Amino acid sequence: MEAWLAEFETALRDRDVERAAALFGVESFWRDLVAFSWNITTVEGRAGVADLLRARLDDADPGKFEVDGEPTEAGDVTEAWIRFETRVGRGAGHLRLKDDGAWTLLTSLRELKGFEEGRPQGVEHELEPGRTSWLERRRTEEQTLGYAEQPYVVVIGGGQGGIALGARLRQLGVPALVLDRHDRPGDQWRKRYKSLCLHDPVWYDHLPYLPFPKNWPVFAPKDKIGDWLEMYTRVMEVPYWSRSEVRSASFDADTKTWSVIVDRDGESVELRPKQLVFATGMSGKANWPTFPGQDVFRGEQHHSSGHPGPEAYRGKKVVVVGSNNSAFDICGALWEHGADVTMVQRSSTHIVKSASLMDIGLGDLYSERAVEAGVTTDKADMIFASLPYRIMHEFQIPLYEQMAERDRDFYARLEKAGFRHDWGDDGSGLFMKYLRRGSGYYIDVGAAELVADGRIKLVQGQVDHLTETAVVLQDGTTLDADLVVYATGYGSMNGWVADLIDQETADRVGKVWGLGSGTTKDPGPWEGEQRNMWKPTQQENLWFHGGNLHQSRHYSLYLALQLKARYEGIPTPVYGLQEVHHTQ
């Protein structure tokens, strides 16, 4: 391990690209998070390594490689944490060696030299007339930012993603402003249906800088998460405008400045940031399906994202179209409130039991057990990041085989109830579905049992049309309904770009999310990384941020460092800028 690193460093210092590339195996992956590429990118094989180095070696000027801690061995793989530096920053990473050389290399930028994060002093121990207090400075900033002073970054969307990024930018001294349409931070969660709890366990969900306390629930209720996000925004001093909705945005290519028109609680404000980040939720815009008769149906119709919760529907007939997370959660809550609920399954869905996912899927990385074994959240994030997407499914498949075995009875009951269940195109389960398409699954926190035992009714088929009082399927099945909920998912995040900027920019930027895996709803070609997320896009100074709490936490670092470098005028030539193969 030490020897390999030393040889690698020497080859790099000699600018000998071929020698450096030859240190990698025939099958090999180098994943770089901003450290070498000013991009989030994975290159494959010796040719890929050589290509990255030819483009970036001189400029990155890496050195000081060292092993961090003790290497470990398992089978034919030796692995270790590493540290290194580049011309402008310090990095951390992870290396796996096989007999024929490096198998996987992760390099990530952790901080920019001269801009290290730290603990401020908080007070000057010298008195002087006219000295202002922290509160006065905060108030001045609140009054001037967005008016007399322009933020360098505007973040559209103040959910967990926008807040985490805002906290990092604050800490890095980048003037940024987070905009959100709700009344206060956390309302993104508070306004969802009342029984919602996080589907991921607490160890997976920490935000940057301030982990949840040790008495925090494993699966936090949504209002508690809302309170946490609100207080987090405040104690992290994230500049945040509530009740602020972006009306439009346009980029001036000459001045390289955005004009962002915001409705701030009724007042129209023009912001002129250099950088614009969409943190509007990886789910993107709601997909409202169109069916004949929607205009004549006399009951209520909601998209799942706008469903107000079950309270008003006791004794009512409800048809929920869809069979993924939102559909199950909504069906379950309606059933608990005494509604007569029918789920319309249109295509097969992947379900895992929450406890099984926790134990088998996440337990080695994000659990009390992991923490006790020294796998901190930061370490877990890096271990996860060290697995190239190209081969990630190979690590996932056996986990889901274990879950299938463990919950064999459950799946049998589900099948018997007529539910169409799948494990993903290649059996790789939930997380790959999440990364590839962001849909097609449900983490069972109870509602699947209700489908299995018939308390939530299940029908298979496609909606044909609505009548005044019913949903009619293509096979003629007629489902009487007082309420129809379309749990029909979301479009790509660039739909927001089309709305707020223009269709041309949305098309140029292309589809957001997905890996190009060639599986259902994730068409090829292979991208190697998630499309357009946390990295430069085909639209200069336009960025996408989001994902689950794990991704918001981890990738906000790399996005923040990219923005910080640009703010400080550090050159950031991008290797392998995202190509666009799909517009949505």
Add this chain to the structure above:
Amino acid sequence: MEAWLAEFETALRDRDVERAAALFGVESFWRDLVAFSWNITTVEGRAGVADLLRARLDDADPGKFEVDGEPTEAGDVTEAWIRFETRVGRGAGHLRLKDDGAWTLLTSLRELKGFEEGRPQGVEHELEPGRTSWLERRRTEEQTLGYAEQPYVVVIGGGQGGIALGARLRQLGVPALVLDRHDRPGDQWRKRYKSLCLHDPVWYDHLPYLPFPKNWPVFAPKDKIGDWLEMYTRVMEVPYWSRSEVRSASFDADTKTWSVIVDRDGESVELRPKQLVFATGMSGKANWPTFPGQDVFRGEQHHSSGHPGPEAYRGKKVVVVGSNNSAFDICGALWEHGADVTMVQRSSTHIVKSASLMDIGLGDLYSERAVEAGVTTDKADMIFASLPYRIMHEFQIPLYEQMAERDRDFYARLEKAGFRHDWGDDGSGLFMKYLRRGSGYYIDVGAAELVADGRIKLVQGQVDHLTETAVVLQDGTTLDADLVVYATGYGSMNGWVADLIDQETADRVGKVWGLGSGTTKDPGPWEGEQRNMWKPTQQENLWFHGGNLHQSRHYSLYLALQLKARYEGIPTPVYGLQEVHHTQ
């Protein structure tokens, strides 16, 4: 170490008090925090150990003593962390051995068996009709607690002390209600003068369960602390009534229930808790000195605790009576705002530079350096707790000798300016003054320099009387004044008891705070522990809680466990109940 513990355990198991006591040195101290004594108490020498064991051994039934980690040696002392159990709980402690046996033993109760703290699940993964959400349960509790449901504990005062205790009681499942007169949690800090920052560094200040984040300032500004306390109260789900002032309280000895009359934002509410905790600030009630002429003086007069800050006094003449922390802070802020400030020093004061206190006084326990050396906050609290008060000054004196040396020039300048400076009666400095009398010092965050160089004027003497326009000292010195600030300190916390309950109870409970050290303002006899703090008092079911952030954090655990045991009906016979030697 192992051998000593094994012998100790065997002697205890055999109920052989003499053999157990003989394992202690001639000079020895056993400090027990609730584990054996259901009290906070220190016994001295073999006779003291034997006395404690005779009273409590059978009932405590201790066992499972073991060394936790590697013992360390320094000079003739070997020390180690230990763990043990009693009949009802699990404990942790610390042991120092010398040649003739144990020198210091600390035993502390950490949890009660069957009532261990932990991470709740947060969600039931089984749906059922009528299931309530976290928010609904919280709202129900808010509506019923104090009305349809009585809290077991009422805590008067919602500063850091009340909040920390409230968080622990919440976590332990003890129904408690914290009452505070301000508009919202944190106002206790927000309403103080604007340039105030914590005088203790962040590592000393963590609250239970949720440490400050790693980007938190070393010395946090008061408004930022206010925000933290507010959000802490909320995320810890501490039941807390703002705008609620206690009017009176009385104890019914038959039902062993308090009647507490509260003005809750204009509504009079009677609470009927079993336990009543005063967390009204260790400072107690403001001391307003009485001088002839206060009624004829035409300017303003404030006690330091009610001083609104310097903004309105630019160009005004201000006389500040006193020369401790509040006096310096107020003088400094007034000077920064262009007031003409004179400090009246009535008795000598101890000053240390903040940076010196941090490096020399706290650095081994509470600092980045300590954290890197593995001394977590919890460890530091326990190390500090392991030093018996009887000999603590011996450890403190050399630290202050170092500070005197390091800041020699500063003290010379101060003396030259006519300032009377002391290091405590025995040279043991600031922390002993804090523990003994809670006054008589200033941690210099800048204002002492202004006195040293004359920008804040200094006069020595006692106030004789006020005229319409001036403060006149006993030596005839006349100080013209538009404003007089009495930075004249506070009385004992049992003054609040006299106000809210009655004088008889206040006298029976006696003086709060201090060690009985026989030094200035801390009359003997020796108490061994701080009077009446966090432990049973002569008034059944009446408790005092408070102190700085370190004490609020650490001792709230022991107070919470004492209350929890009583709530659960676990017998709690108290060894060595506080005797009362002074009424104030």
